[in-house]
Amino acid sequence: MNEPPPTSPLLQVQGLTLQYKTEKHLVTATYRVSFDVYAADRFVLLGPSGCGKSTLLKAVGGYMAPTEGSMLLKGRPVRGPGADRVFVFQEFDQLLPWKTVKQNVVFALESSHKLRGRAAEAQALRYIDKVNLAKFADSYPHTLSGGMKQRVAIARALAMEPDVLLMDEPFAALDALTRRRMQDELLELWAEVRFTVLFVTHSIPEAVLVGNRILLLSPHPGQVKGELNSDGSDRTDPASGCKLSERIHDMLFADRIEEQEVLPHG
Amino acid sequence: MADLSMSAGRFQHLPPVRHEYLRDVVAGKDIGVIETPLTFPQRLASQSWLRKAMVLLLIAIAWELYARYLNNPLLVPTFTATLEAFAAGIQSGDIPLKALNSMQLLLKGYALGLALAMAFTALAMMSRVGNDLLETLTSAFNPLPAIALLPLALVWFGLGEVSIIFVLVHSVLWAVALNTHSGFRSVSPTLRMVGRNYGLKGPRLVAKILIPAAFPSILTGLKIGWAFAWRTLIAAELVFGVSSGKGGLGWYIFENKNMLDIPAVFAGLFTVILIGLAVENVIFRNIEAVTVRRWGMQS
Secondary structure, eight states, X not given: OOSOXXXXXXXXXXXXXXXXXXXSXXXXXXXXXXXXXXXXXXXXXXXXXXXXXXXXXXXXXXXXXXXXXXXXXXXXXXXXOOTTEEEEOSSGGGSOTTSOHHHHHHHHHHHTTSOOHHHXXXXXXXXXXXXXXXXXXXXXXXXXXXXXXXXXXXXXXXXXXXXXXXXXXXXXXXXXXXXXXXXXXHHXXXXXXXXXXXXXXXXXXXXXXXOSEEEEEETTTBEEEEEEEOOSSOOBOTTTOOBHHHHHHHXXXXXXXXXXHHSOXX | OHHHHHHHXXXXXXXXXXOOOOOOOOOHHHHXXXXXXXXXXXXXXTOHHXXXXXXXXXXXXXXXXXXXXXXXXXXXXXXXXXXXXXXXXXXXXXXXXXHHHHHHHHHHHHHHHHHHHHHHHHHHHHOHHHHHHHHHHHHHHTTSOGXXXXXXXXXXXXXXXXXXXXXXXXXXXXXXXXXXXXXXHXXXXXXXXXXXXXXXXXXXXXXXXXXXXXXXXHHHHHHHHHHHHHHHHHHHHHHHOOXXXXXXXXXXXXXXXXXXXXXXXXXXXXXXHHHHHHIIIIIIHHHHHHTTTTTTSOO
């Protein structure tokens, strides 16, 4: 707590307003959102559905231009998708089904001109081994389970050694047991590699477990409600006597609880 | 619990309370068969080529029986007579030559059709105008039978190879373009984003992401295009088979009909079917086996 913060943030998001068009509407997804991510942060964007957290991640990924505000990665403005920010999506079809596990990772390294040939293969195998899939390096994705596919996606992203890893609810499509194991594995990987990750989730327990810093967003449109620290243990806050997850729950769902209390009871 | 017992009086149909129990499971090796290879007949029955061959055999037997019952070789020659005519045609070199002529013409038309389909699809992927153009043209021309263009082709290009290639291109182009285009459009946005994430755009994105991801649709287009081209070719040859002295299989059928050599007509049809079966079951099946099936994109 007393340590001085690192000199400058890795990723600075300032006053970001994001809007997108649907067929009939212009939707404001986030309104003047600002936050700073430092190197080796496990920075969680948490909020109910409709708070624009995935849109926010897409913007950082360079897939949409902001209406207002700026995003600086290592001091340079974010323009378009790039291999310095690698995405891990929720969908299992993010792996190329026509390539084996190893080829998927090599594909990423070669397409982005990061490494080629033998060097790319060695790097791929190193990270596939890190996610414990060495035995499946030559398997095609459709033969793997959901959890294994997500591990491949994580290995592919980590092999790129990006400045920041962007994870969009990567474990949401997994069953509860697998999800729990994947969260632990992600933390083990972080302890080993010390990557920086921007992690989107709508699950409070996941945010508390995975994140060291949690950004709370309100819905319609997404606005910052606060930033909290987490040590992964869901500790009790001395001031309020509440657990971290309870505090987050109260902050995010305060409006909804009031609504419910107004309803007449039958 | 208190709530439950209170409501028990109101709701008559509560499940009975049963004893809990725990058990030890039997170790795998004591159960006996957990996984065992299938017997030989079972494995035979699961071979689709064998089942299909049986179907063909049954049809051949039915054909033979009916032809013998009818006993009129001018209407329906027997299966054996057809086989004899086929063997004679092969021996004399007539059928292989005609088949070769047909295949050469077909491949020219097919290749040209594919090239044009690629150009159209690329145009459609690059711009909205191209997209509208392709959609309008396919919906207008795809239902138009290629053979209906033949009279016009004859006026434009005369009695020769070019006319046939023209109708072949027409029969291939729209089917392939339609399927390829819809395949590209149904590539998941996630995959496109993955491609762009790793720095792919433009032609590299198309080559490395869109084409393989849309391959099942593209392959379907190729198959449909091939079938369309094949039947268009035979029909076109029936109308004016002999172009620059080289007749194809359609011409072989037509010629033999004129000479009332009906077994040879059947032998010609037989050859058309055989080539169709071979391309579908050997060429396309093998392409599928090493691509979409291996990738788990088609079962």
